[in-house]
Every structure is written in structure tokens, then in C-alpha cells.
Amino acid sequence: MATEPAELAAAIGSGLLSFPVTPFTADLALDEGRFREHMAWLAEWPVAGLFAGGGTGEGFSLTDSETDTLVRAAVAEVGGRVPVLAPATGATVNAVAQAKAAAAAGADGIFLMPPYLTESDQEGLAAHVRAVAEATDLGVVFYNRANARLDATTLDKLAAELPTLVAFKDGVGDLNAMVKIYATLGDRLTYIGGLPTAETVALPYLELGFTTYSSAIFNFIPEFAVGFYQDVRAKDAASVYRKINDFFLPYLDIRDRRNGYGVSIIKAGLRAIGRPAGPVRPPLQDLTDTELSELTALVERINADRVK
Numbered sequence: 001m002a003t004e005p006a007e008l009a010a011a012i013g014s015g016l017l018s019f020p021v022t023p024f025t026a027d028l029a030l031d032e033g034r035f036r037e038h039m040a041w042l043a044e045w046p047v048a049g050l051f052a053g054g055g056t057g058e059g060f061s062l063t064d065s066e067t068d069t070l071v072r073a074a075v076a077e078v079g080g081r082v083p084v085l086a087p088a089t090g091a092t093v094n095a096v097a098q099a100k101a102a103a104a105a106g107a108d109g110i111f112l113m114p115p116y117l118t119e120s121d122q123e124g125l126a127a128h129v130r131a132v133a134e135a136t137d138l139g140v141v142f143y144n145r146a147n148a149r150l151d152a153t154t155l156d157k158l159a160a161e162l163p164t165l166v167a168f169k170d171g172v173g174d175l176n177a178m179v180k181i182y183a184t185l186g187d188r189l190t191y192i193g194g195l196p197t198a199e200t201v202a203l204p205y206l207e208l209g210f211t212t213y214s215s216a217i218f219n220f221i222p223e224f225a226v227g228f229y230q231d232v233r234a235k236d237a238a239s240v241y242r243k244i245n246d247f248f249l250p251y252l253d254i255r256d257r258r259n260g261y262g263v264s265i266i267k268a269g270l271r272a273i274g275r276p277a278g279p280v281r282p283p284l285q286d287l288t289d290t291e292l293s294e295l296t297a298l299v300e301r302i303n304a305d306r307v308k
Contacts, residue, residue, distance in 0.1 A: 003108040005163065006139075009166035009189070011083050012192070013191075017048055017050075017213065018215050019216060023278050024277070028278075032069060035070060036073050036076070036077045038277065043079075043081045045218070048083070050074065050085070052073075052084060054111055056214075058281055059087045061284075064094070083109060086102030087102075088113065089114070091116055092115060095115070099136050102136070108138070108139070109139040111143060112133075112140050112141065113148075115148060118147065130161070130162065140165050143169045144172055149172060151181075152185070159185055159188050167190040169191075170192070171194040172195075178208045192213060194214050196216075197217075198213035199217070219266050246305070263280060264280050264284055268292050273299060
């Protein structure tokens, strides 16, 4: 049975969140078996929610059929241990169809991503959110990013109107806007940090009401990712910034060398730990052999430091 929206909001706000990669074979076909293995492994760790077919999961390169396969596989492998959220993306009619398919597949919630390409005003975005939220009884997480940016006034109206709108994930980083949103809505929503490599701003975002964030690195160094989240929640600034210096800054140096590496580097990390998930699909590009070697050395170093 799917999680009730209020229960979903509480669950995903209580711990670390992650977006699993989508494994592909060498010829770029969906590797469902490897995906099931990956989901089962991630669900063994103390994580509060797993988002199948999201950004890190290359949802933008998946067909609707592949997305449905991933969501059903995730639900089956996780077996209720962790909430599974499914994507709703593209044009409004497509997002509504994906939301309905997710409900039929047994997902616990919907991750509403920006509509495809077009720009719109606040009324248009509100209509998009409303259509998806009213399509099912599942809780909806709105992703504030790119051409889908809700202001405090619009978000407040939607939250009052739509009981299934339970969470807001920010991928923009406009602190003034976030202050206005939290001051206006308070605890009506669960707030999720969603900037690329969200760990680097997790501590200041905690002061803005963001009790959680999405961790891409959880895919390949889950113990380190969970430990970092615990440091953030404990407001242990010394530990947070030590780990930022030891791991995240050199990690970001690799990630920022090419557009799209925010996804590619996660699959490279899985190769580095001996759990390969195949290549990324175009238009993304895999890390070079040299960059993979750098990342592997970094991962080995922080793993060695952790067991000392």
C-alpha cells in the first residue's frame, strides 16, 4: 500500500535522500537486473527515500516504458523498507500520465520535475502542478529548478489548495527566495536541498528549514554520505568542513571540468568501488580514464581514513 502524503512528508524529511543511477549495458540498453541489485543495496542503508529515474538516474534520457520498468523494479526490490518516489516530467499531459503510471506501479510519491523547454508565468506553473497533484492520491515533491520556479505567494496558494503537495526541493540556490518561502509557509512543506552536490551547502540550508537533501554520492559511498548527513544535522561544523576539504572540494574539481559530469561522476564512482552501472547515455559523456583514476584514488583515500 502506498504511503499516505502526510506520512511521506514526515518520512522524507527525517533522513538522507538519494537518486539512484540507472544502469545501462555497453550498448546503452536499460539493465534492469543491475538496477534491481543497486536498489536492494541502497535500501540496506539508513536512507529516508529513493527517487527512481530522477536527474542522477538520467530520467531525461529514458522512455516512458523504461521509467515504468524502473519504478516497478524499485518498488519490488525495496519492498516497503524505504519510500520510492517516481518522476513526472515533460509536458503536463506526459507528467500526468507518468504520475498515474507511478500510482499503478505502487510508488509512494511523485517527484514533479520542470516541464519541457517552455517558459511560463506563475499561473501556468501553478496549473501544471495542480494537474499532476490532482491526477493521483500520492504525495508530490515539487522540484524548483530551471524553468519551474515558484515564488512564495504561488507556492503558498498551491499548498493551501493541494493537500498532496507535501515537499519542495530547491535546485536554484536563491537564498532570498528561500527565506521568503520558509517565512510564508513554515512547516507546511518538507524542504529538500537539491543543488548539485547538495552537501556543500547543507549546513547553511539547515538554518532555512531544509532538514534533508538529495545525495548523489550516496550511490557509491553510502556510509560516508550518511555520516556527513549526521554531521550536518548535529551542526558539527568542524566535521562538515573537514570533510568538504578532504573530499568534496577535490571531487568538485573533477565534476566541474565538463557540463553533465554531475551525473557521469556518480557512475564513475560506482566503477571505482567495483559496482559498475555501465556508461551514461548521450548527450552526457563518461569521465576520461585519467579522471576515473583521480576519483578512484580520492574514494580509496576517504574509505581508508574512515576505517582508521
